[in-house]
Amino acid sequence: MPSYHIITYGCQMNEHDSENIAGLLEAMGYEHTPDSSKADVVVMNTCSIRENADKRFFGSLGQFKKYKKTNKDFIMCVCGCMPQQPRIIEKIKESFSWVDILFGTQTIGEFPKLLSERIRTGRKQISIIDNSPDIPEVIESKRMFRHKALVNITYGCNNFCTYCIVPYTRGREKSRSLKDVVCEIRRLAEDGVKEVMLLGQNVNSFRDSEGNRFADLIKAVDEIEGIERIRFMTSHPKDISDELIDCYRTCSSLCNNIHLPVQAGSDSLLKRMNRHYTRAQYLEKVAKLREVSPDITISTDIIVGFPGETDEDFEDTLSLVKEVRYDSAFTFIYSPREGTPAAEFEDQIPERLQHERFDRLVDAINEISLEKNQAYVGREVEVLVEGISRNNDKALSGRTDDFKLVNFTSEAPLDEEMIGKAVKVRITDAKTFSLDGVITE
Numbered sequence: 001m002p003s004y005h006i007i008t009y010g011c012q013m014n015e016h017d018s019e020n021i022a023g024l025l026e027a028m029g030y031e032h033t034p035d036s037s038k039a040d041v042v043v044m045n046t047c048s049i050r051e052n053a054d055k056r057f058f059g060s061l062g063q064f065k066k067y068k069k070t071n072k073d074f075i076m077c078v079c080g081c082m083p084q085q086p087r088i089i090e091k092i093k094e095s096f097s098w099v100d101i102l103f104g105t106q107t108i109g110e111f112p113k114l115l116s117e118r119i120r121t122g123r124k125q126i127s128i129i130d131n132s133p134d135i136p137e138v139i140e141s142k143r144m145f146r147h148k149a150l151v152n153i154t155y156g157c158n159n160f161c162t163y164c165i166v167p168y169t170r171g172r173e174k175s176r177s178l179k180d181v182v183c184e185i186r187r188l189a190e191d192g193v194k195e196v197m198l199l200g201q202n203v204n205s206f207r208d209s210e211g212n213r214f215a216d217l218i219k220a221v222d223e224i225e226g227i228e229r230i231r232f233m234t235s236h237p238k239d240i241s242d243e244l245i246d247c248y249r250t251c252s253s254l255c256n257n258i259h260l261p262v263q264a265g266s267d268s269l270l271k272r273m274n275r276h277y278t279r280a281q282y283l284e285k286v287a288k289l290r291e292v293s294p295d296i297t298i299s300t301d302i303i304v305g306f307p308g309e310t311d312e313d314f315e316d317t318l319s320l321v322k323e324v325r326y327d328s329a330f331t332f333i334y335s336p337r338e339g340t341p342a343a344e345f346e347d348q349i350p351e352r353l354q355h356e357r358f359d360r361l362v363d364a365i366n367e368i369s370l371e372k373n374q375a376y377v378g379r380e381v382e383v384l385v386e387g388i389s390r391n392n393d394k395a396l397s398g399r400t401d402d403f404k405l406v407n408f409t410s411e412a413p414l415d416e417e418m419i420g421k422a423v424k425v426r427i428t429d430a431k432t433f434s435l436d437g438v439i440t441e
């Protein structure tokens with residue numbers, strides 16, 4: 001049986017795209033191999049967000065050329081955000097002409113056709129449609145987890161934050177219809193899925209052709225039998241509506257957690273980033289969320305060292321972190337992305353200063369995360385089991401409703417059958433990024 005291997009970089013949208021690609025390959029008779037050197041087909045699903053994305057991408061891609069020597073039928077495929085950029089396609093054609101197949105984020109459904117044509121004709125195949133007006137078809141994906149699933153609800157982004165390449169690579173925002181999303185989730189629930197993550201670059205601006213908004217979708221998914229947990233990613237603070245906030249009160253399956261990227265705590269930086277909200281407006285949304293759900297956990301994204309960031313701007317970010325008291329945060333040092341407005345800003349911040357500020361910010365966040373986690377010690381929490389703990393193969397790990405990662409042991413032998421089940425765990429210790437506990441039920 002021919003085999004495949006997929007390498008995934010980037011966000012959960014990319015992870016879900018990889019699940020879809022795996023589903024397509026398995027439908028064609030391929031089987032997964034964890035060892036890329038044994039694969040007949042390798043798919044590299046790329047991301048252009050990270051620092052030095054181009055350099056890293058071409059560096060990693062170069063390593064696969066040698067497989068062509070050991071396996072004359074080896075097929076190399078590249079998809080995701082990188083080949084959505086014309087300059088990247090040019091460079092692949094010029095310097096990596098041994099790559100066999102290129103396709104875009106909107107044309108994953110074309111992949112089986114491209115692959116069979118490549119096998120039949122031996123010719124290189126390309127299908128990139130940037131900014132397609134159509135919603136891609138739903139693909140029978142190969143889920144990473146039996147009990148939880150990623151579900152796309154919007155594609156693309158209209159926001160044009162000045163540092164971000166996504167609107168140029170994933171195109172204009174499009175929403176699926178509420179009915180289609182609900183049908184897909186019903187099928188998933190029948191297949192044993194208990195938890196869904198609704199995905200989009202900005203899920204809050206979901207609006208289908210019948211005028212349904214994101215809060216309507218949450219309420220509809222909340223009605224689906226078998227779905228116990230609803231999560232979503234990512235939220236743009238400017239588009240969080242009061243109706244959505246109220247769902248934390250009315251929808252029992254909506255998890256008590258939100259990822260609300262702030263990016264910076266100073267109004268002047270938020271303006272330069274083109275974020276369309278002020279510090280005060282952001283804090284107002286947080287206050288409303290906590291009014292409806294006082295113990296909601298909140299995580300965020302923050303960029304440090306954005307062009308023009310002054311000492312005062314950075315202090316504003318630090319003070320916002322202390323005011324909100326995030327449960328966790330993804331922190332990034334700004335680095336320019338070619339093709340974005342911020343890459344052309346003249347007042348770039350020296351690296352040394354970026355790193356100094358970054359370290360101070362991370363220390364402040366970690367201190368708060370640890371304090372917040374310590375408040376769980378002694379409590380009994382419900383954990384949906386996800387698998388063997390990464391740190392200790394004698395323990396299992398899972399997430400609470402409010403997205404805390406819990407590693408736990410039990411006196412009885414641990415059983416993989418528990419994966420996907422809800423168990424009660426008493427928390428015995430708190431770390432910055434996780435909790436430890438013992439199963440009680």
Ligand code: SF4
Binds near residue numbers: 157158159166236
């Ligand atoms: S909202 Fe801003 S940061 Fe998020 S994908 Fe759109 S442009 Fe990028």
